[in-house]
Amino acid sequence: MSKDRLTHLKRLEAESIHIIREVAAEFRNPVMLYSIGKDSSVMLRLALKAFYPGKLPFPLLHVDTTWKFREMIAFRDATVKAEGLDLLVHTNADGVAAGITPFTHGSSAYTNVMKTEALKQALTAHGFDAAFGGARRDEEKSRAKERVFSFRTDTHAWDPKNQRPELWRLYNSRVRPGESIRVFPLSNWTELDIWQYILLEKIPIVPLYFSAERPVVNRGGQWIMVDDDRLPLLSGESPELRRVRFRTLGCYPLTAAVESDAATLPEIVREMLIARTSERSGRLIDHDDNASMEKKKREGYF
Amino acid sequence: MNAIDPNVAADASAFTDYLGRHEKKSLLRFLTCGSVDDGKSTLIGRLLYDSKLLFEDQLLSLEKDSRKHGTVGDDIDLALLVDGLEAEREQGITIDVAYRFFSTDRRKFIVADTPGHEQYTRNMATGASTSDLAVILVDARRGVLTQTRRHSFIASLVGIRHVVLAVNKIDLVGFSQAIFEDIVADYRAFAASLGFKTLTAIPLSARYGDNVLDRSSQMPWYEGPTLVEHLETVVVDDDAAERPFRLPVQWVNRPNLDFRGFSGTIVSGTVRRGDPVVVAKSGRTSVVKSIVTFDGDLEAASAGEAVTLTLDDEIDISRGDVLSGAIDRPEIADQFAAHLIWMADDPLLPGRPYLLKIGARQVTAQVTAIRHKIDVNTGGELPAKSLALNEVGVANLSLSEAVAFDAYAVNRETGAFIIIDRLSNLTVGAGMIDNGLRRAGNIHWQALDVDKRTRALAKGQKPAVVWFTGLSGAGKSTIANLVEKKLTALGRHAYILDGDNVRHGLNRDLGFSDADRVENIRRVAETARLFVDAGLIVLVSFISPFRAERQLARELVEEGEFIEVFVDTPLDVAEARDPKGLYAKARAGEIAHFTGVSSPYEAPERAEVRLGTTTAAADLLAERVVTYLQDSGIIPGVEVTI
Structure with missing residues (x-):
């Protein structure tokens, strides 16, 4: 064992807490994006730690596409109640009125309207000048160059060529009215770090991460869960019960499950360590093309 | 490495041990730097590849990308793993700082991948600012280059004290x-x-993996550690907890009237209850009452920990204050000298x-003086008036209020x-920051931006307009010319604006x-003002018949800078002299609007100097102007100039 005093998790935790405090202190109207997933759960725990024994000095915002797994919504509401949080929920009413669904408009158009546009609507409507997101640099190549404080124009656009240099732990929080900063306190965490921290800290996560028998259909080699009767079954498809779990959570028709028996946190970590498929491949959104994430980010996706 | 031995994964208790070990890993942040073709991205790709952090779909994507953009033939191009943004992939050059992650049983690593291209010094400094160690790549075929020196200099400047010299592509020189x-x-x-504390040189081949993770069989002569072995064991923060305690307060935590805590990250040293x-x-001083965290109160906390302190006394503390121990306090100043990277x-x-x-x-701050800039290739000092993109210099700064700080060499935070x-x-x-500057002891360091005063001081005078009207x-003009001669003889700097040099150029259209x-005088007055700003004594010799225009000229400069000299010659005397035959022409009707003949002259009512030309010679009158300038402090008196 090395002579270093602090473990890597302790250092990551301290760095995240530092970032979260900095945002609360320097911005007029910050908000924490809450996606209900494991990264959001860790980010929320870090925020609670940052202000303990005080409460969070900012609200949470959940962009509800109306296609979240039911268990996610139940978990969200239970968490808000247990921690006494201030939660805002926003749905793109125009998208709902226009009948936008992942089935009728394809994953890309749907994501754009119900997630990206919805997020922009909410940020603009509330006049938030900073928004925490749970993205990590290890998730994807273009994320690797993202700043911790990532500047967005008044149209929520990200310009990868014109990012502010970020030195030491001195973050530049200056924005003009309408402009904002996306803040990523988990930038330097990896997926393994997240799981180890959840294990160590006993952080509650949505049960969908744990293996259980669930009704699924196989589409294009991926297991899609039939969460409610809105999933149109293709001819020849009939839901079957399989022991599956989710490595990542999003909108249920767009997030595939993996077959697994991992029903405890150590089993999940163990499975992750011997996994042969990287995290985001469970998200169908990235399959369009290799640079799709960068394009989405430029447009304002988190 | 990070991927797990299937036997360990299968055995529940072995796996619990494995998790326990990984929870206790430490963290090392390092940056890689090197020239464009030194193989930096390949090395990082190799670290990720060898530590089995690549998943199947990433490998698939890598193979696809290698065929499209790759530069190493049919092999997998490891560099493509780490060259992130679309544009970069197409240019084949890394243009920004990217952060990569890998880990071993002992340590997690955060790698700042910084570009080698000359114009991106700022990115390297950015990556170095959060790193404890630098891996500096050298191509074994090319040796130490200008860029190698530049990267080493910047690493040193930004406080990196541990360096690995990775001599890459050793396979291409026969493992020599x-x-x-x-x-x-x-x-x-x-x-x-x-000033590097450790410097470890390792011969390696990023492309083939020699001495990266695994020991090379090609270099029996090399007995040192592999790159990963070294990164796993090098000690970089051995004394952080022992140094003087510093906690910059980020947030005053006041959930209710009974709790008042000061939250922040301890950046150095250790603090204990009591x-x-x-x-x-x-x-102001107090005593630590408690060290509060979500996970319970602590007896002690040290560098790197984010905590909340409560104190025994209600003293005024707000965001931005720095808490320290009673001894070894930080410096306090509103001026300091610092190295700057623009x-x-x-x-x-x-x-x-x-x-x-x-x-x-x-706080608000101004750079009051740039002492010099630094050639990052040689470390040499060069004179500079400003710093351009990617330039490094040493400057004095003046702040709107005093701040607490330590010299960067002592405390990077x-x-x-x-x-x-x-x-x-x-x-x-x-x-x-290099060091604080005290006002009294460093008067020459607080010289502000070059302005009218400094320009004039350099000339040993105060700037002024001496406005001759008549x-x-x-x-x-006769008197003004004599005044200029006398001022020049005294070593002062003066310049004449008169009809001859203005009417033929600037005001040719009038x-x-x-x-x-009116426009003629307005332009002359504005020009005089610019010359005053340049620190000169401006001798203006114009009829300037109207009081309003002379008043305008007076108001363009500061109080005391305008000296109106009324060259008082009666019309009949002037007309009798008529050196240019103008009065004769005016009387003959050949010149319209001639002052005194067909246009009025408004004599000054309160001129600073009035020169009657009918009773004294021109030289004596010029002397009176010079004496006036000495008496009013525009130029030094005689006793000073000796």
Whole structure:
């Protein structure tokens, strides 16, 4: 064992807490994006730690596409109640009125309207000048160059060529009215770090991460869960019960499950360590093309 | 490495041990730097590849990308793993800082991948600012290059104290010990002055993996550690907990009337319950009552931990204050000397107010003087009036209020600051404090931006307009010329504006109508003002018949800078002299609007100097003007000039 005093998790935790405090202190109207997933759960725990024994000095915002797994919504509401949080929920009413669904408009158009546009609507409507997101640099190549404080124009656009240099732990929080900063306190965490921290800290996560028998259909080699009767079954498809779990959570028709028996946190970590498929491949959104994430980010996706 | 031995994974208790080990890993942040073709991205790709952090779909994507953009034939191009953004992939060059992650049983690593291209010094400094160690790549075929020196200098400047010299592509020089040793000797000689605590040279091949993770079988002569072995064991923060305690307060935590905590990250040292603490700037002291965290109160906390302190006494503490121990307090000053790295397209302008962020405090700051800039290739000092993008210099800064700080060499956390442009809000510079400046002891260091005063002081005078007014032929130019001669003889700097040098150029388009005369004087007055700003004594010799225009000229400069000299010659005397035959022409009706003949002259009512030309010679009158200038402090008196 090395002579270093602090473990890597302790250092990551301290760095995240530092970032979260900095945002609360320097911005007029910050908000924490809450996606209900494991990264959001860790980010929320870090925020609670940052202000303990005080409460969070900012609200949470959940962009509800109306296609979240039911268990996610139940978990969200239970968490808000247990921690006494201030939660805002926003749905793109125009998208709902226009009948936008992942089935009728394809994953890309749907994501754009119900997630990206919805997020922009909410940020603009509330006049938030900073928004925490749970993205990590290890998730994807273009994320690797993202700043911790990532500047967005008044149209929520990200310009990868014109990012502010970020030195030491001195973050530049200056924005003009309408402009904002996306803040990523988990930038330097990896997926393994997240799981180890959840294990160590006993952080509650949505049960969908744990293996259980669930009704699924196989589409294009991926297991899609039939969460409610809105999933149109293709001819020849009939839901079957399989022991599956989710490595990542999003909108249920767009997030595939993996077959697994991992029903405890150590089993999940163990499975992750011997996994042969990287995290985001469970998200169908990235399959369009290799640079799709960068394009989405430029447009304002988190 | 990170991927797990299937036997361990299968055995529940072995796996629990495995998790326990990984929970206790430490963290090392390092940066890689090297020239464009030294193989930096390949090395990082190799670290990720060898530590089995690549998943199947990433490998698939890598193979696809290698065929499309790759530069190594049919092999997998490891560099493509790490070259992130679309544009970069197409240009085949890394243009920004990217952060990569891998881990071993002992440590997690955060790698700042910084570009080798010359114009991106700022990115390297950015990556170095959060790193404890630098891996500096050298191509074994090319040895130590200018860029190698530059990267080493910047690493040293930004406080990196541990360096690995990775002599890459050793396979391309036949794994030659002699070549390796030559390069290392070369580098050690150059780096001796850079203050590195450890310097470890490793011969390796990123492309084939020799001495990266696994020991190379090709270099039996090399007995040192592999790159990963070294990174796993090098000790970088051995004394952080023992150094003086510093906690910049980020957040005053006040959930209710019974709790008042001061939250922040301990950046150095250790604090214990019961320790006396001092608010650095106010000097107020108290005692630590509790060290509060979500996970329970602590007896002690040290560098790197984010905590909340409560104190025994209700003393005034707000965001931006720095808490320290009672001894070994930080310095307090509103002026300091610092190394600056400029990071914006718009150059650093001395005298311009910028925002400066140090710790949790943001203040207004000006660069009052740039002492010199530094050639990052040689370390040599060069004179400079500003700093351009990617330039490094040493400057004096003056802050709107005093701040607590330490020299960067002593404490990287409390000695660092960023500079933000107030209009664009961009981070335009990074600074590392060398030392504080005291006002009294360093008067020459607080010289402000070059202005009228400094320009004039350099000339040993105060700037002024000496405005000679009077009729045509009154003797204005004669006297003004004599005054200029006398001032020049005294070593002063003067310049004459008169009809001859203005009417033929600047005011060539103007005639003699009243409107043109007004415009004529307006332009002359404005020109005189510019010359005053340049620190000169301006001798203006114009009829300037109207009081309003002379008043305008007077108001363009500061109080005391305008000396009106009325060259008082009666019309009949002037007309009798008529040196240019103008009166005769005017009387003959050949010149319209001639002052005194067909246009009025408004004599000054309160001129500073009145020269009657009918009773004294021109030289004596000029002497009276010079005496006036001495008496009013525009130029030094005689006793001073001796």
